[in-house]
Amino acid sequence: MKIFQCSACDFPVFFENTSCESCDSVLGYLDSENEMFARKPEDLNWVIDGETYTNCKNEPLGICNWLVPITSETGFCKSCHLNRTIPDVSIPKLHERLQNMEIAKHRLIYTLERLGLPVVSQFENAENGLFFDFLSKGDRNVDGDKVMTGHANGVVTILLAEADDVNREQMRVSLNEKYRTVIGHFRHEVGHYYWDVIFRNNDTFLADFRKLFGDESESYADALKAHYANGAPKDWKSRFISEYASAHPWEDWAETWAHYLHILDTMETAFYFGLEGDPNLRNSPHMRVVSLYPYNEDLSFKTILEETTPLFYAVNSINRSMGITDVYPFVISDKVKEKLEFIHEILQRFKAESNLY
Numbered sequence: 001m002k003i004f005q006c007s008a009c010d011f012p013v014f015f016e017n018t019s020c021e022s023c024d025s026v027l028g029y030l031d032s033e034n035e036m037f038a039r040k041p042e043d044l045n046w047v048i049d050g051e052t053y054t055n056c057k058n059e060p061l062g063i064c065n066w067l068v069p070i071t072s073e074t075g076f077c078k079s080c081h082l083n084r085t086i087p088d089v090s091i092p093k094l095h096e097r098l099q100n101m102e103i104a105k106h107r108l109i110y111t112l113e114r115l116g117l118p119v120v121s122q123f124e125n126a127e128n129g130l131f132f133d134f135l136s137k138g139d140r141n142v143d144g145d146k147v148m149t150g151h152a153n154g155v156v157t158i159l160l161a162e163a164d165d166v167n168r169e170q171m172r173v174s175l176n177e178k179y180r181t182v183i184g185h186f187r188h189e190v191g192h193y194y195w196d197v198i199f200r201n202n203d204t205f206l207a208d209f210r211k212l213f214g215d216e217s218e219s220y221a222d223a224l225k226a227h228y229a230n231g232a233p234k235d236w237k238s239r240f241i242s243e244y245a246s247a248h249p250w251e252d253w254a255e256t257w258a259h260y261l262h263i264l265d266t267m268e269t270a271f272y273f274g275l276e277g278d279p280n281l282r283n284s285p286h287m288r289v290v291s292l293y294p295y296n297e298d299l300s301f302k303t304i305l306e307e308t309t310p311l312f313y314a315v316n317s318i319n320r321s322m323g324i325t326d327v328y329p330f331v332i333s334d335k336v337k338e339k340l341e342f343i344h345e346i347l348q349r350f351k352a353e354s355n356l357y
Contacts, residue, residue, distance in 0.1 A: 168182070
């Protein structure tokens with residue numbers, strides 16, 4: 001992610017900041033400009049390039065610092081307008097969990113916008129848009145069914161318990177997972193949504209997908225049942241990014257898609273920090289860290305991956321020095337590299353055919 005600065009004093013600020021610690025300006029993020037804008041505390045709104053902006057309607061809940069035009073019909077920013085169901089924020093525990101959810105979701109939408117992908121609410125496009133439901137395990141969805149984290153028909157549901165660190169770590173250990181984060185759930189589940197967007201009505205794209213990931217028309221329910229009964233194949237590490245990815249082509253896509261977003265966001269952060277490294281090691285030119293802007297359309301994913309690998313090694317080493325688990329505890333096989341490169345290329349083809357540039 002980009003490293004932001006207060007527009008009033010250039011002090012570095014985080015994506016979620018609502019005020020500048022240096023000059024006390026009130027901050028708001030304008031996604032159309034990808035900038036953090038400041039106003040004086042006594043001012044009511046932001047005036048940017050002659051246009052007047054105000055806070056998203058969710059700002060009083062402490063879950064959004066994005067700006068919207070003062071003329072907005074909904075009053076919600078692009079990220080918050082995707083919400084169909086949120087918990088009762090009068091309950092402190094649920095309010096805190098929603099705040100953690102929204103931090104991850106806003107970062108997800110930031111990345112999707114950098115990729116130039118369509119981000120449209122079902123409030124605007126009921127057939128092809130996107131919705132988010134944040135629910136508790138005992139809740140029922142709008143159809144009256146019990147809920148679980150997942151995606152169906154453009155609706156991403158994420159259990160609020162995932163926003164609780166203790167609960168999520170218990171789940172990670174019980175499922176023997178290397179990695180489990182809130183933003184990881186968002187990236188995975190939205191991958192299912194974009195699979196539909198990209199492949200559902202494009203036979204050429206779908207044929208290319210099946211050559212690499214397999215035939216998704218095989219029974220999803222039966223595949224999951226077999227996976228939970230028998231586990232992953234012994235050689236899964238040579239073909240998949242995770243054990244769960246081996247369950248079905250849809251899950252392989254979603255897991256690989258999530259890692260694609262992990263890598264892009266990490267590389268962008270390194271780029272804005274200007275991270276470079278020439279390690280004091282023998283015969284180690286392949287371990288030099290070079291910062292690249294990953295959303296450059298002319299950049300191949302092979303190049304991105306070549307530069308990300310030593311970056312992850314460096315950051316993992318720093319974490320181990322502090323007794324913290326690896327930031328990126330995965331080994332990417334040649335087959336997974338091929339799948340990541342496919343995602344990178346299919347997005348370029350999709351955007352070109354959809355006139356999204």
